[in-house]
């Protein structure tokens with residue numbers, strides 16, 4: 594299926610706004626949205642709940658339903674505004690969901706997607722959202738019939754979901770852009786690890802940052818048991834790191850975050866600052882994009898994370914724009930007390946042969962807790 598054709602059909606249904614958070618299963622669709630020449634207005638939001646909020650506002654302002662796209666892992670983020678606002682028992686706000694189905698039962702996928710994949714259809718049933726599943730064999734005519742059904746549902750103030758299997762959308766011209774930054778994320782991560790002692794506890798964010806750290810750690814320390822990889826639960830790495838920091842004042846804890854993830858649950862920053870953990874250090878690797886799932890821009894390029902952290906109450910925050918500065922992180926960690934944030938701008942460059950953790954998530958958790966003496 595061509596993403597551009599589906600987008601045209603959405604416009605014909607009266608949809609004027611498309612909003613969401615990008616997903617790997619929807620990579621071709623997201624590329625299509627970025628390069629679409631029609632008049633749909635596109636907004637990447639900080640999280641999927643925010644996209645539902647935006648869609649509600651967009652409907653209130655225009656009388657037209659919006660389209661909200663997401664990975665199925667984002668369903669959790671959008672349940673509250675959907676159930677407590679959009680549902681017919683409250684305001685009855687129509688919207689069309691396009692949901693990438695990671696972890697489809699019977700299809701091998703990463704551990705963080707397995708359970709979420711199993712319950713995806715059930716969740717929409719529980720939420721009283723009728724849905725259809727599409728795949729690479731869904732013809733244009735079948736898709737049109739699905740959209741007609743969706744239109745009928747939307748016209749009653751209800752929501753409808755299209756659940757998209759892997760490989761549904763044809764490869765289109767990728768959306769290519771540059772953020773103008775020079776430093777390469779993987780090199781920055783290797784440099785940070787070389788500066789830190791093996792005793793430092795690291796909590797890393799969802800996506801390729803964790804995968805790159807896993808490989809770099811193997812190269813630098815010969816293992817990766819001091820790193821907790823937040824493989825799912827995007828945006829929660831900093832609160833996990835805080836939980837460790839508060840319970841283990843004997844350890845220095847470093848959270849290695851992405852800009853997209855930090856934006857997703859940015860309320861963590863003032864909370865961390867209020868807790869004033871002296872042993873907590875926050876690093877935001879900022880490529881202005883959701884690089885791990887196709888590099889769609891976050892849409893918040895103007896955000897200066899160091900300034901946000903200072904305003905939130907972190908005791909110190911700075912932007913590190915050279916490798917020389919990054920090299921000093923290890924030494925600063927021995928001298929400075931937190932909560933402290935370093936923002937590091939990086940390019941969108943990534944290695945094609947980047948691997949994935951070889952152990953199960955449980956094995957990784959056990960190795961990590963052993964490092965903490967448990």
Ligand SMILES: Cc1ncc(C[n+]2csc(CCOP(=O)(O)OP(=O)(O)O)c2C)c(N)n1
Pocket residue numbers: 614615616617664666667670798799800801802825826827850851852853854855880882883884885886
């Ligand atoms: C709740 C949720 N929504 C969407 C995703 C899909 N996803 C995985 S990684 C990622 C991008 C992360 O972006 P960022 O934190 O900026 O790190 P980068 O990949 O750019 O290094 C996204 C959107 C997800 N895992 N969870």
